[in-house]
Amino acid sequence: MGMIVALQHTTSYQYDRLISLGPQVVRLKPAPHCRTPVHSYSLKITPNKHFLNWQQDPFGNYLARAVFPEKVKQLHVEVGLTAEIRVFNPFDFFLEDSAKHFPFSYDTALKAELTPYLEIKEAGPLLKKFVNSIKINREAPSIDFLIDINQRLEKELSYLIRMEPGVQTCEQTLSLKSGSCRDMAWLLCQVLRHLGLATRFCSGYLIQLIADVKSLDGPSGTTEDFTDLHAWTEVFLPGAGWVGFDPTSGLLTGEGHLPLCCTPNPSSAAPISGALDPCEATMEHHMKVTRIHEDPRITKPYSEQQWRAIDQLGRQIDQDLMNQDVRLTMGGEPTFVSIDDRESSEWQLEALGPQKKALSQTLFKRLQGIYGKHGLVHHGQGKWYPGEILPRWSMNCYWRKDGQAMWQDASLMSGEAADKAQTHKDALRFASHWPSTWPCPQRGFCLHMKTHLTTFGRKASFPSKGIF
Template sequence: MTIRVAVGHRTSYRFDRPINVGPHQVRLRPAPHTRTPILGYGLRIEPADHFINWQQDPFGNFVARVVVPERTTELSFEVELIADMTPINPFDFFLEEDAEQIPFAYSADDQADLAAYLEIDDDGPLINEFVAQIDRTPQPTMDVLVDLNRRVLDAVTYGIRIEAGVQTSDETLGKGTGSCRDSAWLLCQVLRHLGLGSRFVSGYLVQLAADERPVDGPAGPLEDFTDLHAWTEVYIPGAGWIGLDPTSGLLAGEGHIPLAATPHYRGAAAVTGAIDPCEATLEYANTVTRILETPRTTQPYRPDQWAAANAVGAYVDQRLTEMDVRLTVGGEPTFVATNAQEAPEWNTDADGDEKRRLAEELVAGMRAELAPGGLLHVGQGKWYPGEPLPRWARTVFYRHDGEPIWADDRLTAGPTGPAVVEDGEAFANALAANLGGAAPDSGVEDASAGVPVIRAYQDPVYHLW
């Protein structure tokens, strides 16, 4: 399953008069370490009269050095790339044994190679206070990284900042707000305070609207979206560079396309350079377009295929109606919770607290939507071989003509009501009496009085087998 998208980006500067433009460094090409397959890439620069030389900076990032020899009233950079949004598992790695818990020590070689990525730039009181609250006892490495990502997410409210530059860590913590680049730089510094090599990453963030809204958790974007973004990467032996996005609290996946990764945010700016003093207007745009979608679990058919299937179904229904064919359809869908999928109640146990709660919600919703006035019956269901007891079944009985069977919902007991065994016995006796039967100890032997209530007892001997 894959979705292929075209990502477009345009940054344009318009000047109030012809000016000299100095050499510019452009970091708008996916970095060598990007994991999202890039099938095509193009960079268009205006004015057309320019020179471009592709280079790699000291950290391996692609940089286009652009020289404009003549005065110009416009300078624009337009990128188009094709990417396969193949799902990426951000946990697909094996840590080195000595790095499975934090804290750990880098090898001498790693320590030397990571020197620039271990340098602490922000050492103010607020970041030191933030770091002091972190548990330093040995813990699983990924648990620590996920928790740090979440801590920064909780500490910083996301906000769009049009001002250039990045806030210091103390500024971000003091204000409690920041842009994606502010949160990314803060997390970089927190990791370095803990002795972990980290780098600042700028890139594209591509978010596609989900085919179906999740029952639990955030819904994500309602429409496909892309923009320039910033996040953090931390170096862990065995895994390499792991992407952490403190703006969302998630690990970097296929939607994170890095353009530049550097020890300091200054080296990751998308465009840097100098121009003559002038009045300038900035225009900025990002687009994402789906150009290929293969069938997948949540969307197995194209819209035209689905429409054709519906048309066939309508035709079959029409023919069955014309021939007066009456059909009923039975089914047994299986439901598994979104969370705690490995719990016994979703695998081996017939019942469980969460399963029971969700079942009550489901049957109540189905009754309200499909069978208002229906009778809810909770009783014995299927008895599977090897299980000591039959399963519970929650059934709704209703009339096709819409007449209610159970009119007063106030008389329906809830699943956690105060009733005890004695209440059940009293109800059975009252029901038997109203049906013409007799209570077990009433002494009534007249056959015309009906069959009395018979007590049932659990057979402990049976369970000794």
């Protein structure tokens, strides 16, 4: 199970007097082909005195048809649903061999069934110019061709929230170089129909949730959980069926796109439509999405409340250990992989590799600069895992908790890239010439020693018991 969210959508119309309403058609129920699982749905219409019939239009969309026998002064429509936001792959399909590369043609029977979705409604000069500017590479996959057009519209047009009813013509959108989501969706519909592709206009809900982790190489998305009515385009591809393209974002539709009504023309996909007496009317529109269940996941294993409880318990344990004079050391062992090359053998099976070694050294230096700037550095053999012929290579840094430096001049550390002529014999010769006044037996020497020999006489700076 993924994340369960509750969506609330209310639309209210206030009239300046009692009026007669014709049948009102509400198209606010997720369509049969919605890939996002909808666990529950409710529709409430007031005034309560009305007749409600659920129907399906010629295109399979769900319609709620409300008939009001008496005059009304207001109309209130409230939709509530719970949906499971679970990531899916929008490219999870196999095209027919005949449709893998563009241009392709629908077979005769299929083309007849798709007739309403192939009808060209607009053919203005700006639209024709845009269509003629599209370069067709017969060797490129059809899906890549469609993605390029979708992304081109996203880059060349500015998205705006337009409160006026209806949809702009393609000429208006291209001349203004801007439009609402429905304007851009209708433009993409017509562009692709000029290229011989069947398209339909899709009205639906868009749910956007805050990302657990900010993106490293692109926009991180919304800064708050958000939902709204949205519009996009669906293209019929043999073998895949209807595939959604959102020219507002330049992406294929995903788990946050919940289609409500898909039709050949925008006029048939309005969320609410119907006749009424002439009057002055005001409309209020509210939408809200709320998380009601979240499974632990890699990017967010705990809720904020759980984190606080864990932190509080940790502080309590630390205090108990201090009170009982229990001295412990603890080490973590996180595993890192390269974000740029996760599949190469050095990040899968091999113990070492050129990129792994370079990135490890970079990470080591960064951590050393934070925690052990004047610590003692040692590169050598580390853990020996069962089944491996040699121990793992280990980069270690040791420092004193009291802040006293263990090594002053980092340039005196040879590093792995330096001349490797020195051996243990050189170290032994160095130790044998050690001043006799030094109160330490030779068996206590190791290969890495501190410089500035005169400072070794300062016994006050000797590490005391428990200092490491």
